[in-house]
Amino acid sequence: MKKSGKRVKTGKTGRSASNRNSRLSGKLCHLVTILLTFILAGMLGFSFLGRYMNPENAVLFPALGYWAMYLWIANLIMFFVWLFKWKVWAVFPVVSLFVGFHCISTMVKPDFSEEKLPCDLKIATLNVGGFEGQDKWEQVHEILKYVDRNNVNVLCLQEFVTADSHFADSARESFRSKFKYEYVPDDEEGRMDLAVFSKHPMASRSIVRLEKTPSRALWCDIVKGNDTIRIFNVHLDAGGDAVPPSDAWHVAAKDRARQALAISKEVKRSKLPVILCGEFGDVPTSFSYGCIADVLSDGFDECGIGSASTNGWLSRTNYIFTDKNEFNGEFYVTSSLMENLHRPVMMGLSY
Numbered sequence: 285m286k287k288s289g290k291r292v293k294t295g296k297t298g299r300s301a302s303n304r305n306s307r308l309s310g311k312l313c314h315l316v317t318i319l320l321t322f323i324l325a326g327m328l329g330f331s332f333l334g335r336y337m338n339p340e341n342a343v344l345f346p347a348l349g350y351w352a353m354y355l356w357i358a359n360l361i362m363f364f365v366w367l368f369k370w371k372v373w374a375v376f377p378v379v380s381l382f383v384g385f386h387c388i389s390t391m392v393k394p395d396f397s398e399e400k401l402p403c404d405l406k407i408a409t410l411n412v413g414g415f416e417g418q419d420k421w422e423q424v425h426e427i428l429k430y431v432d433r434n435n436v437n438v439l440c441l442q443e444f445v446t447a448d449s450h451f452a453d454s455a456r457e458s459f460r461s462k463f464k465y466e467y468v469p470d471d472e473e474g475r476m477d478l479a480v481f482s483k484h485p486m487a488s489r490s491i492v493r494l495e496k497t498p499s500r501a502l503w504c505d506i507v508k509g510n511d512t513i514r515i516f517n518v519h520l521d522a523g524g525d526a527v528p529p530s531d532a533w534h535v536a537a538k539d540r541a542r543q544a545l546a547i548s549k550e551v552k553r554s555k556l557p558v559i560l561c562g563e564f565g566d567v568p569t570s571f572s573y574g575c576i577a578d579v580l581s582d583g584f585d586e587c588g589i590g591s592a593s594t595n596g597w598l599s600r601t602n603y604i605f606t607d608k609n610e611f612n613g614e615f616y617v618t619s620s621l622m623e624n625l626h627r628p629v630m631m632g633l634s635y
Contacts, residue, residue, distance in 0.1 A: 325377055334350065346528070391593060416624070423621075437483050440515065465486045484508045486507070489503065511557075517562055567600060573603070604631045
């Protein structure tokens with residue numbers, strides 16, 4: 285007897301459905317990538333407006349300014365994605381990268397120099413963060429070695445405050461061993477926050493009161509030979525670790541905007557050449573930065589080399605600004621000290 289039976293057929297219908305699903309998923313992924321490309325390009329393209337839009341009146345553009353560096357990197361990734369696929373969509377991230385090139389130019393510049401040029405004055409600024417950590421004295425000693433190694437004439441410190449009054453007094457004595465003159469005013473609670481140490485005599489000095497905020501600024505006049513220079517040291521509201529679009533960040537951004545506007549007015553009143561140092565707690569695409577950059581010149585723009593980041597790899601919040609009509613910037617460098625210290629900024633000036 286012959287055996288009867290049916291051959292089992294492979295499921296063409298199943299494979300066809302699977303292929304259709306795969307094609308649909310691919311098309312959907314492609315469309316999502318295109319949409320993401322447009323969104324990221326647009327966000328980076330508009331991020332420069334963060335410098336001009338007061339957070340009192342807007343949230344979106346100041347927030348985009350805060351994320352500008354990250355948006356630049358995201359657009360760079362999208363460019364390589366489309367380049368790998370050899371698609372015309374690569375044009376859009378390329379255009380946005382060029383439009384947003386200000387993000388990179390305010391953070392990184394090629395270092396072609398072999399040595400620092402001679403100058404009349406070397407000024408450095410550093411946020412010491414209250415000397416937090418178990419190695420407070422090691423931090424002080426590292427800063428003092430930095431001062432010696434670079435022959436710093438004027439040193440501006442922010443968050444020069446600590447609950448340990450004995451350490452605070454001893455730290456001041458240590459800095460006095462390198463600098464003959466100082467201006468370290470106490471706040472209403474008797475704690476130190478801002479400090480200026482100088483190898484040159486000081487003349488007039490004053491605290492700049494910033495309305496409705498615990499943050500402050502100060503200025504002091506440094507006398508070097510026949511020249512008198514007004515040094516501003518400022519510390520704007522950092523806002524903790526808040527980032528946009530959180531309400532805490534927006535409140536801090538508005539405070540910084542008011543503070544920066546008040547400081548810029550104080551700078552304009554000065555009849556002396558001005559150098560401004562300080563911790564802004566904000567990036568170069570922020571309104572607070574723009575307020576000061578409108579009246580003074582960013583030292584890094586003028587003569588910076590290497591990376592300008594002061595707190596992490598993508599965060600530049602400590603600056604030196606100068607009166608470009610009175611000073612010539614010779615160099616502007618940001619160095620690394622200890623792992624738990626912010627990076628100090630130093631600028632060499634001739635006048």
